[in-house]
Amino acid sequence: MRSAIYPGSFDPVTLGHWDLIQRAAKLVDRLVVAVLHNPAKSPAFSVDERVAMLKELTAAMPHVEVTTFHGLLVDFAKAQNAQFIIRGVRAFSDFEYEFQMALMNRKLAPELETVFLMPKEKYSAVSSRFVREIGSMGGNLADLVPELLRERIVARLGKAE
Numbered sequence: 402m403r404s405a406i407y408p409g410s411f412d413p414v415t416l417g418h419w420d421l422i423q424r425a426a427k428l429v430d431r432l433v434v435a436v437l438h439n440p441a442k443s444p445a446f447s448v449d450e451r452v453a454m455l456k457e458l459t460a461a462m463p464h465v466e467v468t469t470f471h472g473l474l475v476d477f478a479k480a481q482n483a484q485f486i487i488r489g490v491r492a493f494s495d496f497e498y499e500f501q502m503a504l505m506n507r508k509l510a511p512e513l514e515t516v517f518l519m520p521k522e523k524y525s526a527v528s529s530r531f532v533r534e535i536g537s538m539g540g541n542l543a544d545l546v547p548e549l550l551r552e553r554i555v556a557r558l559g560k561a562e
């Protein structure tokens with residue numbers, strides 16, 4: 402069985418993430434969307450909220466699971482019997498960090514392959530950071546986050562300011 406992990410912070414999930422999930426889901430038998438549990442950061446959405454939103458979004462995709470992880474990604478991937486790590490690259494600016502992370506993960510676990518996918522061009526500037534910033538200033542999130550979750554995201558980010 403081909404299994405892949407799609408790891409990230411997803412704070413909150415964007416249309417770029419959603420595009421990637423749909424692309425990755427076509428490539429494997431089992432896709433695990435894994436939300437990093439990072440106690441050092443103070444997120445806009447709790448890990449449980451992020452997992453709940455991703456689960457709602459992927460509810461019609463039986464081979465997509467959503468969970469959390471902490472510690473090293475490669476250890477989590479191995480525990481999940483995954484062969485692939487999925488990462489999105491939107492622009493050249495993503496490339497250096499992603500390249501270094503992929504090489505370091507390969508050093509730690511040579512059997513795991515990182516697979517880079519490109520979201521649709523129109524999402525190349527979409528990031529969770531911009532969503533948080535725009536949302537907190539009352540900007541329009543219509544083309545940035547999934548419709549299903551928009552109200553919730555707008556309500557939270559609007560209060561965050």
Ligand code: PNS
Nearest residue numbers: 408409410437472473474475502505506
């Ligand atoms: O969505 P993000 O915040 O860009 O995702 C980054 C993530 C979660 C993939 C990365 O920070 C990660 O894998 N963290 C787990 C710790 C780890 O394995 N670090 C070594 C990376 S070489």
